[in-house]
Amino acid sequence: MSTKVYAGTEVPVNDEGFFVEPGQWSEDMAPEIAREAGVGDLTDRHWQVIRFMRAEFAEKGTGPTVRALGKTSGVSVKELYQLFPKGPAKLAARIAGIPKPRGCI
Amino acid sequence: MSDKIEKVSIIVSKGSLEGIYPALIMANGARAEGIEANLFFTFFGLDAVHKARHEHIKLATVGNPGLHLATWAGGLPGVSTVMTRYLSHKMEELDIPPIPEFVEMIADTGAGLYACQASVDLFGLSKEDFIDQVQDIITVGEFYELAAGGQIIFT
Numbered sequence: 001m002s003t004k005v006y007a008g009t010e011v012p013v014n015d016e017g018f019f020v021e022p023g024q025w026s027e028d029m030a031p032e033i034a035r036e037a038g039v040g041d042l043t044d045r046h047w048q049v050i051r052f053m054r055a056e057f058a059e060k061g062t063g064p065t066v067r068a069l070g071k072t073s074g075v076s077v078k079e080l081y082q083l084f085p086k087g088p089a090k091l092a093a094r095i096a097g098i099p100k101p102r103g104c105i
Numbered sequence: 106m107s108d109k110i111e112k113v114s115i116i117v118s119k120g121s122l123e124g125i126y127p128a129l130i131m132a133n134g135a136r137a138e139g140i141e142a143n144l145f146f147t148f149f150g151l152d153a154v155h156k157a158r159h160e161h162i163k164l165a166t167v168g169n170p171g172l173h174l175a176t177w178a179g180g181l182p183g184v185s186t187v188m189t190r191y192l193s194h195k196m197e198e199l200d201i202p203p204i205p206e207f208v209e210m211i212a213d214t215g216a217g218l219y220a221c222q223a224s225v226d227l228f229g230l231s232k233e234d235f236i237d238q239v240q241d242i243i244t245v246g247e248f249y250e251l252a253a254g255g256q257i258i259f260t
Binding site for chain 2: 077086089090091
């Protein structure tokens with residue numbers, strides 16, 4: 001466990017950089033996390049995924065799988081991998097300040 | 106050499122449900138972790154990308170001791186169909202897609218899908234028999250070129 005400073009606020013994160021307390025996340029932190037995660041500048045399409053992740057997490061307590069994202073977020077699986085080449089579910093979850101999804105699919 | 110796996114090439118050699126799914130799950134899981142992935146379909150594994158057959162992949166109910174079913178019972182007409190339907194239903198509940206959708210999704214993740222030249226010749230098939238996501242029919246030598254620098258997994 002360590003801490004990071006995003007948008008001027010210190011927050012605890014786990015070894016892989018995921019928020020320990022999703023409630024501490026705010027939208028102005030996302031661009032800094034994205035840069036750190038190697039995603040670069042966030043476009044509207046990135047934001048559509050990030051907001052969808054937050055909404056899903058708020059409703060279900062867990063982030064969606066790539067399959068679910070592709071079907072319901074309005075961003076196709078192909079585009080998800082273009083936006084987040086190193087793994088959409090994992091990277092979008094990290095940028096959205098929610099726990100890493102643990103599913104096998 | 107870094108400890109992290111950067112690339113995997115997965116060979117799918119079996120045409121049964123339990124022969125195909127592990128490879129698909131590993132390929133999809135690799136992409137989800139940002140690992141480069143290639144799938145190489147050979148022998149009966151070609152059924153997973155065969156237009157007319159990939160919707161009809163069945164669980165092996167004969168010669169499959171893991172089912173804990175008497176061999177004679179597994180061979181009765183319809184048993185394989187019923188067991189396949191049961192398992193598919195359980196998979197759907199766990200958000201595991203059916204094989205055709207899963208293969209398409211894996212192609213969308215950017216993984217490469219290839220058919221084995223020797224098997225294609227052996228079964229008298231051609232590129233038209235396969236789903237569009239199959240990028241090419243390649244030789245074993247070309248497969249090794251593609252797989253260079255990564256891990257190879259045989260299933």
